[in-house]
Every structure is written in structure tokens, then in C-alpha cells.
Amino acid sequence: MEMIIKIVALVLSIIIHEVAHGYVAYRLGDPTARDANRLTLNPLAHIDLMGSILLPLILIIVKSPVLLGWAKPVPFNPSYFRDVKKGVMLVGLAGPVSNLILAAIAAIILRVFPFGEMIGLFMAHVCLINVILAVFNLIPIPPLDGSRVVIGFLPSHLVSGYLSLERYGFLIIFGLLYLGILDYILIPIAAVLLRLLL
Numbered sequence: 001m002e003m004i005i006k007i008v009a010l011v012l013s014i015i016i017h018e019v020a021h022g023y024v025a026y027r028l029g030d031p032t033a034r035d036a037n038r039l040t041l042n043p044l045a046h047i048d049l050m051g052s053i054l055l056p057l058i059l060i061i062v063k064s065p066v067l068l069g070w071a072k073p074v075p076f077n078p079s080y081f082r083d084v085k086k087g088v089m090l091v092g093l094a095g096p097v098s099n100l101i102l103a104a105i106a107a108i109i110l111r112v113f114p115f116g117e118m119i120g121l122f123m124a125h126v127c128l129i130n131v132i133l134a135v136f137n138l139i140p141i142p143p144l145d146g147s148r149v150v151i152g153f154l155p156s157h158l159v160s161g162y163l164s165l166e167r168y169g170f171l172i173i174f175g176l177l178y179l180g181i182l183d184y185i186l187i188p189i190a191a192v193l194l195r196l197l198l
Helices: 002-027 049-061 084-112 117-137 145-151 156-178 183-197
Strands: none
Touching: 002 084, 002 117, 084 117, 084 145, 084 183, 117 183, 145 156
16 A cells, blocks of 8 residues: 555656646746646656656666656656747746645645645655755756756856766666765755655
């Protein structure tokens, strides 16, 4: 039952994260996500065969110490934005910000309402998962959302070179996770946020 609660909390969090990207892009004038029917909370619209099913399954089977996966990215077209760099940065921030808002809502519900064990456990996992998602996605390695934030501050002539890292991005991230290097950055930040919220 706890595993089911974790999966439901994770799926909900990832979907809202992706929809937030598309919604902010839509508000900035880009109809791409809307036209692709991706501004929906329907999980089927966001499942990526490799990232959501095959890779996590393979990692579980081989008993990997690192579990990595992703949803299908919501498409957006920066050419619709009046200010491209600012638009890309805002779209990138939308996902992690939505996760922090979800974490805060779950924490408030936990503090205010005396729910039973199952609902309380669900809210606790929603808070934990969303804090981790927010902090992880703000790592400034393409294609994570943190790289889109960095683009907003980079000089234009450096953007293409920085984005060329994207082809190696997940290999770099997986390696840093496997070696435990990211733990020294992610865990302290996540711990501080969780202490504040809970």
C-alpha cells in the first residue's frame, strides 16, 4: 500500500510539473502544448515509453542504486515569446515552482487537518517527492530545468555551446548520482526545505 501511495504521489507530481511548463508557455503566447493536448492531467498524455517505463524497469531489475526516469516533455516553441531568453527561463522555472507549491500545500494540509494514517502518509510523500523533484530539476545541466534558468543569464554567444551538453546530459547526471556527488548538494538543500515545511 505504501508503494502504491508513493507511485500515485510521484505520478501526480510529475504530471503537474510538466503541465506547468506548458501552461506558462501558453500564457506567454505559445499554443504548442495546448495544440498537442498536453495541458491535461491525464497520465496517458505524459507517459514516455523509455523514460517512464523501460528505463526504471531495467534499473529495478538490475538492482541499480540509482532510479532514474522522466515523463514525456511538454513541447514549447520559444519563437512565440516576445523575449526568448526570458520566456525560456520562465518556462523552465514553472516546473520546479509548481513542485514547491504542491509541497507547501501538502505540508499545510498535514499541519492543519488531523487526517488518518493513509492520507497523512500520502501528503507526506507528496511533500517529500515534490521537494526532491524541485531541487533535482534545478540542477543546471541540460536538459534539466535549471539549464533553462541559466540560459536566461548567459550571453547569447554562449547559449548554443552550453545547450550542446544536452546530448550527454543524462549520462552526466546519472554518473554524478551514481558516484554520490550530487548527494552533497541535493540532500542538504532538500533537508532545509523539508524542515521549513514540515
